[in-house]
Amino acid sequence: MAKKKGASRQARLKARRAAANPILRGQEALRQGDYDGAIAVWEQANRETPSARLTAALAEVYFRRGLARFYRQQQQDAGLSDLDKAARLAPDRPHYSYHLGLAHHRLGNLEIALTAYRLALDADPTFSRAAEMAILSMLEKDRNPIQTAEWKALPPARQAELMPLVGLVCGQSPAGRKAQTGSPPSDAGQLWSALAALQAGDSRARDTLRAIAQAADRPPPVRALAAYALGVEVLQQEPHNLEAAQGHWEAARRLGLDTPALRDNLKVLYHCRAEAAMAAARWDEAASLADAALALDRTGPELRELALYAHLHAGYAEAQAGRWGQALEHWRQAQSLGENSRPLIQNLALACEKNGHFLEAAGLWREVIRRRPRKANAADALTPQQVALLWGHVADCYRRAGRAEEAIATLRNAIKNDPDNPDLRLELVDALAADGHWNAASNEVGRILDRQPNHVGALVRAARIDEGDGYLARARKLWKQVLTLEPKHLEARERLADLLRQEGNRLAHTGKPDQALASYREALEYTPEEADLILDCAFCHFLKQDPQAARQEMERAFALKPLDLDLYHMAVDLCHAARQPEEAEWVIGRAEELAGPAQKAGHLPATFYLGIADSRFKRHQTGQGEEYLRRAEKAAAGDPDELVEVGSFYLDHDNTPRALHFFDQALRLDPEHGWANYHVGASYGAAGEMREANRYWRQARRTARKTGDEELLEAIEQTRRSFERFSELIERGADPTSLLSALAMYWPDEEEEDDSFW
Amino acid sequence: MTASGDPYSVLGLKRGASHEEIRRAYFQKVREHPPETDPEAFKAIRAAYEQLRSAEQRLVTDLYLLQAPPPWPAPARPAPPHFDLCLHCQELLAAAKALTDLARTDFRDDYQAVHLS
Numbered sequence: 001m002a003k004k005k006g007a008s009r010q011a012r013l014k015a016r017r018a019a020a021n022p023i024l025r026g027q028e029a030l031r032q033g034d035y036d037g038a039i040a041v042w043e044q045a046n047r048e049t050p051s052a053r054l055t056a057a058l059a060e061v062y063f064r065r066g067l068a069r070f071y072r073q074q075q076q077d078a079g080l081s082d083l084d085k086a087a088r089l090a091p092d093r094p095h096y097s098y099h100l101g102l103a104h105h106r107l108g109n110l111e112i113a114l115t116a117y118r119l120a121l122d123a124d125p126t127f128s129r130a131a132e133m134a135i136l137s138m139l140e141k142d143r144n145p146i147q148t149a150e151w152k153a154l155p156p157a158r159q160a161e162l163m164p165l166v167g168l169v170c171g172q173s174p175a176g177r178k179a180q181t182g183s184p185p186s187d188a189g190q191l192w193s194a195l196a197a198l199q200a201g202d203s204r205a206r207d208t209l210r211a212i213a214q215a216a217d218r219p220p221p222v223r224a225l226a227a228y229a230l231g232v233e234v235l236q237q238e239p240h241n242l243e244a245a246q247g248h249w250e251a252a253r254r255l256g257l258d259t260p261a262l263r264d265n266l267k268v269l270y271h272c273r274a275e276a277a278m279a280a281a282r283w284d285e286a287a288s289l290a291d292a293a294l295a296l297d298r299t300g301p302e303l304r305e306l307a308l309y310a311h312l313h314a315g316y317a318e319a320q321a322g323r324w325g326q327a328l329e330h331w332r333q334a335q336s337l338g339e340n341s342r343p344l345i346q347n348l349a350l351a352c353e354k355n356g357h358f359l360e361a362a363g364l365w366r367e368v369i370r371r372r373p374r375k376a377n378a379a380d381a382l383t384p385q386q387v388a389l390l391w392g393h394v395a396d397c398y399r400r401a402g403r404a405e406e407a408i409a410t411l412r413n414a415i416k417n418d419p420d421n422p423d424l425r426l427e428l429v430d431a432l433a434a435d436g437h438w439n440a441a442s443n444e445v446g447r448i449l450d451r452q453p454n455h456v457g458a459l460v461r462a463a464r465i466d467e468g469d470g471y472l473a474r475a476r477k478l479w480k481q482v483l484t485l486e487p488k489h490l491e492a493r494e495r496l497a498d499l500l501r502q503e504g505n506r507l508a509h510t511g512k513p514d515q516a517l518a519s520y521r522e523a524l525e526y527t528p529e530e531a532d533l534i535l536d537c538a539f540c541h542f543l544k545q546d547p548q549a550a551r552q553e554m555e556r557a558f559a560l561k562p563l564d565l566d567l568y569h570m571a572v573d574l575c576h577a578a579r580q581p582e583e584a585e586w587v588i589g590r591a592e593e594l595a596g597p598a599q600k601a602g603h604l605p606a607t608f609y610l611g612i613a614d615s616r617f618k619r620h621q622t623g624q625g626e627e628y629l630r631r632a633e634k635a636a637a638g639d640p641d642e643l644v645e646v647g648s649f650y651l652d653h654d655n656t657p658r659a660l661h662f663f664d665q666a667l668r669l670d671p672e673h674g675w676a677n678y679h680v681g682a683s684y685g686a687a688g689e690m691r692e693a694n695r696y697w698r699q700a701r702r703t704a705r706k707t708g709d710e711e712l713l714e715a716i717e718q719t720r721r722s723f724e725r726f727s728e729l730i731e732r733g734a735d736p737t738s739l740l741s742a743l744a745m746y747w748p749d750e751e752e753e754d755d756s757f758w
Numbered sequence: 759m760t761a762s763g764d765p766y767s768v769l770g771l772k773r774g775a776s777h778e779e780i781r782r783a784y785f786q787k788v789r790e791h792p793p794e795t796d797p798e799a800f801k802a803i804r805a806a807y808e809q810l811r812s813a814e815q816r817l818v819t820d821l822y823l824l825q826a827p828p829p830w831p832a833p834a835r836p837a838p839p840h841f842d843l844c845l846h847c848q849e850l851l852a853a854a855k856a857l858t859d860l861a862r863t864d865f866r867d868d869y870q871a872v873h874l875s
Contacts, residue, residue: 023874030872057872064869071863095868102859133858140851165854169847188857195845221856225849232843242839256856259848265841272839278830312827319824320764343825350824386821393822 026057035065059090063099070103079103087119094120094127101133110137117150125153135162139169161189164196187212187222195229206233213251224255228262242269267296271303274310283314287330308337315347324354342371342380353397362397365390366410385423388414392427404435422448426457433465441465456485463495472499483526497527504536513543531557531567535574542578550578554587562594565604569611576616576624606636610649617653633662640666640673647679656683674703674712678719685723693723764824765806773823780810 022045029037038061046054063086070079080103086096101116114137120130131153135145145151146166151159165188185193191212197205212218212226231248234241249266270293277286290307298304315330328351334344349364369390373381382390391414398407411428418424425448432441442465448458463478476499482492504519517540524533538553554571561567568591575584588604596603609632616625632649636642647662660683666676681696697716704712766773769783784807791799809819855861 027872027874053874057874060870060872067865071865093870095870099865099868106860129859133860136851136854136858139847139854142847165850168845168850188854191853195850199845219857221853221861225853228849229845232845235841236843245841257849257852259846259852261842261844261846261849268839268841272836275832275836279832306830309827309830313830316824316827320767343827347825350822382821383817386817389818389821 030061035061035068039065055089059086059093059096062086062089063096067099076107087116091119092123094123094130097123098127098130101130105133105137110141113137121150121153128154128158132158139166144170161185161192164192167196168192168199187218191222191226194226198229198233206230220255221257224252224257227252227255228257242273245269246273263296267293271306274306278306278310283310283317286310287314287333291333304337308334308339311337312339312344319347319351324351327351328355342368345371358397358401359403362394362401365394365397369394384418384421387418388421388423388427391424392430395427395431399431399434407431408435422452422455422458426461429461433461438465438468454485456482456489460491467495475499493526497523497530497533501533501536508540508543513540516540529560531560531564532570534560535570538571539574539578542574542580547580547583551583551586558590558594563598565591565595565608568595569608572612573615576621581624601639604635606632606642607645609635610645638669640670640676643669644673644675644679651679672699672703674700674707674709677703678712678716682719685719690723690727765809765819768802768806780807
């Protein structure tokens with residue numbers, strides 16, 4: 001216990017002594033990077049008890065602080081001051097003067113830098129770094145360094161390496177010593193020699209420079225200058241080889257060379273090549289080159305004009321090729337170059353729409369309208385109808401951008417400026433209707449019809465609105481009015497026919513076949529080739545106990561669409577609905593005669609009979625349903641696809657054993673049949689035999705991939721997952737509801753088909 | 759058919775062509791690209807004609823046409839490019855400086871150890 005106490009007391013004493021000792025305090029501060037602290041303590045100590053060692057230590061701290069301030073803290077003046085202090089405190093250490101020179105050199109103070117380098121050399125004549133930097137600063141001041149003391153301070157090998165550089169900079173061929181044999185030249189040395197040789201016309205230097213430019217292990221500045229020189233040399237030898245020069249100069253830029261000469265040369269080159277590309281109608285290339293030139297210098301008006309035209313043409317070419325994204329980019333560039341003409345705005349509007357930028361497109365179309373020529377006889381003047389159409393288009397763009405209210409507001413404003421333009425009002429009606437403002441739409445239509453009672457567009461909208469509101473008699477009257485004005489108006493004819501058909505259906509359903517027939521016949525006046533309507537007439541004849549007349553009508557319908565199996569199906573259904581089974585047979589006979597030969601198997605397909613069977617089952621006419629099912633099975637014999645259809649029918653009607661019978665038949669004929677394999681697999685899955693199930697599904701998957709049947713692939717995946725989930729739940733002892741949900745999730749109900757009128 | 763949908767280009771017509779010119783161009787194109795031998799081209803030609811056959815349809819079609827850019831006023835005799843093919847001191851010295859300590863900012867290897875105790 002006593003020993004422990006003693007040890008800790010010693011430590012405390014030591015710490016106290018250390019705290020009292022300024023040397024140690026300064027060292028600790030230096031160790032922690034606290035230069036200010038170290039300097040403060042040691043300056044104090046040095047004032048009290050000057051010592052050479054402490055002075056040297058202070059110099060080092062000032063040196064380090066100076067470097068930190070100058071390079072890391074952007075305190076250049078304070079950094080210079082510290083470096084100067086270090087150099088004064090320890091003039092015998094060349095590094096301090098050297099770095100002082102380096103800092104001034106970086107700031108462009110070449111004379112002060114040179115003085116500092118010389119001081120470093122005074123402290124150590126062999127400090128070659130200072131000698132080289134001194135030589136460099138002389139060269140920057142256009143002074144030839146040969147014959148100077150600094151040059152003599154360089155090792156001979158280094159002198160030989162720098163000699164070509166001096167020659168290039170000073171424009172002379174200085175006589176110099178050769179490089180010492182045995183010592184390989186540095187990267188820079190090779191470069192200067194190669195450049196000097198190239199200048200002197202030695203074409204072998206080209207290969208040396210190429211090797212330097214491409215050598216990944218060389219310093220980038222060396223490679224950059226080599227690349228630049230290669231570009232210069234190419235144009236000196238081949239003035240038209242702009243592409244090669246471009247390659248070299250771009251490489252120089254990528255490697256970091258960024259001098260005014262390089263920038264100017266590249267700009268001239270790009271400009272020249274852009275002009276050539278424009279002349280050859282290579283618009284995209286011209287635009288890229290012009291942009292590259294502008295990136296170097298945006299001020300030249302000729303260049304800006306060239307770039308503008310290039311982008312306009314390139315955009316047009318891209319749009320013509322359907323590449324609207326690229327077109328938009330080009331035209332935006334043209335806009336950024338100051339082009340704002342109406343044709344460009346229109347093109348931009350088109351491109352924005354094609355790219356889905358509907359809000360922007362709306363704004364641009366508004367600009368197109370705003371800038372239209374006001375004089376009617378101007379070349380690109382717009383008629384009031386075109387103006388209305390454009391406003392409608394603006395509104396449509398707003399709608400597609402999700403701004404329905406803005407669409408309506410736009411049109412209202414447009415109407416304020418042109419209240420007598422009915423087409424504009426029509427656009428507003430459409431906008432209001434599209435947004436569900438039916439009353440407002442109706443009012444607007446009324447305003448048009450008040451002024452122009454026979455305006456077809458307004459009448460059409462009014463009729464649509466009345467139909468939507470359930471005013472069918474009024475709607476019919478309006479459609480008829482439209483047809484009086486435009487007998488061939490397609491929508492009016494179709495809508496009238498539909499309304500009359502609905503009326504006919506109602507009358508037939510309420511036991512008024514004569515009146516129903518009259519309505520159908522009137523409907524046929526508007527759509528004479530509507531075969532379904534003719535069948536409606538046939539049904540009326542059945543209701544009137546006139547099967548012969550019914551048959552005549554059915555023949556008329558079949559003559560219109562002899563190959564339409566759905567039509568025959570409808571006819572069979574209506575015969576059964578009229579309790580005329582022998583007429584149904586007659587229809588099937590006609591179907592066989594007229595449509596059978598054109599089918600794949602040369603006779604009516606199984607699906608035809610399956611459809612009729614389904615209708616019979618839905619109407620609880622099981623006997624008839626079974627009869628048609630037999631016919632379907634007979635028709636399917638020998639055709640795997642049809643057999644699968646029959647099997648699927650049985651599946652839908654919960655007769656799995658019978659379904660499997662047909663799937664097996666299909667597989668016997670075609671073992672690779674995708675859907676047959678799928679269904680058999682599903683049946684095994686339902687029985688818990690997943691191994692077998694997966695075997696069949698693997699085959700089904702192979703077939704689906706071969707035939708590109710995405711639907712089958714998805715069905716396999718969903719069913720497989722469903723069964724896996726089902727098995728999981730069973731293992732976990734899930735309740736029946738969860739089990740049913742799991743199955744239902746992967747077997748969504750199919751949509752019910754629309755029942756026919758009968 | 760151009761993917762931009764310009765019916766005039768499809769029929770080989772200038773903008774503002776008359777109704778008669780449009781008709782003539784259509785029949786000419788159909789003769790050149792009959793549906794039996796070139797169904798895709800025929801479809802495009804037919805679609806283009808539908809956009810121009812009636813005055814009303816033309817009204818709408820003309821409204822949303824791509825606007826052709828003005829022709830580039832190429833210089834009659836382009837001036838030969840003037841390059842500066844000298845190696846300037848600036849390039850040389852820029853490379854030279856980049857190989858010296860002027861390209862560095864970390865000089866911890868020039869620190870000297872401090873011995874005071």
